[in-house]
Amino acid sequence: MERSKLHSSANETLLSKKELMIGGLSASWLAEKYGTPLIVYDEEKIRNQIHDYKQAFHEVQADFRLAYACKAFCSTYMCQIAQEEGLWLDVVSGGELFTALKSGFQPNHILMHGNNKTKEELEFAVTSQIGLIVVDNFHEIEVLGEILNRTGQSIDIMIRVSPGVDVHTHDFISTGQQDSKFGFDLYSGQVEEAIIAIKKYHRMRLMGIHAHIGSQIFDAEGFGVAAKRMADLSKKIERELDVMTHILNLGGGLGIRYTSEDTPMPLETLVEEVVLAARKAYESDGLSLPLIMLEPGRSIVAEAGTTIYRVGSRKEIPGLRTYVAVDGGMTDNPRLALYGAKYEAVIANKMNANKEELVSIAGKACESGDMLIWDIELPKAEPGDLLAVFCTGAYNYSMASNYNRIPRPAVVFVREGQSKLVLRRETYDDLLHLEMNTDFSSFS
Numbered sequence: 001m002e003r004s005k006l007h008s009s010a011n012e013t014l015l016s017k018k019e020l021m022i023g024g025l026s027a028s029w030l031a032e033k034y035g036t037p038l039i040v041y042d043e044e045k046i047r048n049q050i051h052d053y054k055q056a057f058h059e060v061q062a063d064f065r066l067a068y069a070c071k072a073f074c075s076t077y078m079c080q081i082a083q084e085e086g087l088w089l090d091v092v093s094g095g096e097l098f099t100a101l102k103s104g105f106q107p108n109h110i111l112m113h114g115n116n117k118t119k120e121e122l123e124f125a126v127t128s129q130i131g132l133i134v135v136d137n138f139h140e141i142e143v144l145g146e147i148l149n150r151t152g153q154s155i156d157i158m159i160r161v162s163p164g165v166d167v168h169t170h171d172f173i174s175t176g177q178q179d180s181k182f183g184f185d186l187y188s189g190q191v192e193e194a195i196i197a198i199k200k201y202h203r204m205r206l207m208g209i210h211a212h213i214g215s216q217i218f219d220a221e222g223f224g225v226a227a228k229r230m231a232d233l234s235k236k237i238e239r240e241l242d243v244m245t246h247i248l249n250l251g252g253g254l255g256i257r258y259t260s261e262d263t264p265m266p267l268e269t270l271v272e273e274v275v276l277a278a279r280k281a282y283e284s285d286g287l288s289l290p291l292i293m294l295e296p297g298r299s300i301v302a303e304a305g306t307t308i309y310r311v312g313s314r315k316e317i318p319g320l321r322t323y324v325a326v327d328g329g330m331t332d333n334p335r336l337a338l339y340g341a342k343y344e345a346v347i348a349n350k351m352n353a354n355k356e357e358l359v360s361i362a363g364k365a366c367e368s369g370d371m372l373i374w375d376i377e378l379p380k381a382e383p384g385d386l387l388a389v390f391c392t393g394a395y396n397y398s399m400a401s402n403y404n405r406i407p408r409p410a411v412v413f414v415r416e417g418q419s420k421l422v423l424r425r426e427t428y429d430d431l432l433h434l435e436m437n438t439d440f441s442s443f444s
């Protein structure tokens with residue numbers, strides 16, 4: 001980590017009044033050092049969230065396991081933080097698994113999800129001896145069974161259940177409703193059928209059941225309903241199929257506060273709701289609660305991330321709208337284009353200035369839908385100013401693209417006035433690294 005000379009000096013307080021500070025460093029120092037757009041993570045916030053999740057489980061005295069869903073933001077450094085904090089890692093592809101293993105993450109604390117894991121991905125997971133595979137469908141049971149028979153290896157698995165809980169979230173990110181591409185349908189006997197199919201393969205050790213009801217969820221109710229349904233299901237399969245549930249995994253999904261309009265429950269409420277609902281369902285039959293597992297992604301990293309952009313051009317349409325364009329956009333944050341997501345932002349170098357104009361923040365890609373924020377009040381945004389967009393730590397970099405051959409931004413972690421480059425900015429050369437067209441006459 002590097003210390004900013006500027007901020008170790010006495011003018012830090014003065015500076016902090018007109019400058020946005022992140023982890024003890026000013027946005028303009030970070031922008032100067034690493035360029036823009038730049039995604040900055042405040043590492044302490046990530047570690048605090050993890051600590052709070054663990055504390056919440058201790059409060060309700062439940063055996064628990066927490067996995068960080070690294071689809072929210074995946075890099076070797078982030079995997080190392082998760083490992084250091086004692087978390088498991090939830091991966092959903094061979095690429096995420098590869099990243100985790102390269103980071104030194106212990107394989108037996110990795111679980112793999114996915115509605116269409118390829119044979120290669122499953123084989124990679126099995127031969128890497130990961131801790132759990134969450135089996136999603138009948139095809140996967142067969143493919144995995146064949147791999148286990150051929151390699152002679154065994155693996156712990158869970159089965160993913162679609163519990164039919166509508167959490168009133170955006171259709172594209174709500175995976176728990178019955179009409180979902182994920183998991184076995186709870187209501188048509190598929191779960192029982194899947195268990196019978198799994199029993200044919202003695203190298204698959206069924207450890208429990210899993211449900212993920214959606215994402216960016218604000219209310220505890222849906223989690224409570226899902227926990228009860230899953231607890232009831234686990235009792236049923238124990239009774240009827242003689243299968244013990246050692247782990248009840250209720251996925252991720254806790255919402256975060258992107259703007260002041262968002263009112264997510266505290267994570268303590270989520271943990272309490274899930275544990276109490278499940279405990280009640282088990283104890284009514286004299287059974288004890290199995291290990292409760294959660295897989296938060298967004299709520300671990302989203303609020304820790306801030307993207308710093310440089311302001312460039314503007315277009316004023318009298319009486320209609322003023323567009324202020326920045327040097328990134330949908331290529332580093334496609335969430336507005338995908339989900340209509342809303343964000344808050346500041347001019348990072350004018351924290352003291354009065355808000356004096358209503359503008360919309362546009363990206364630089366050749367696409368009208370490339371917007372970051374519709375209608376935000378800001379101090380006068382001038383070319384060269386720094387715009388900081390908050391809560392960009394989840395599903396931003398991991399969904400970034402090279403559309404228009406725009407290089408992806410750098411990612412930096414900051415902590416107590418020090419910074420660490422975690423992902424360097426892509427270069428134009430990086431954009432060509434897959435190109436094989438060295439010889440025009442080489443068709444074969």
Ligand SMILES: Cc1ncc(COP(=O)(O)O)c(C=O)c1O
Nearest residue numbers: 069212215252253295296297298
């Ligand atoms: C199975 C599963 N677990 C965990 C997560 C993480 O969810 P979130 O980032 O909303 O906490 C997801 C997100 O889609 C998921 O599909």
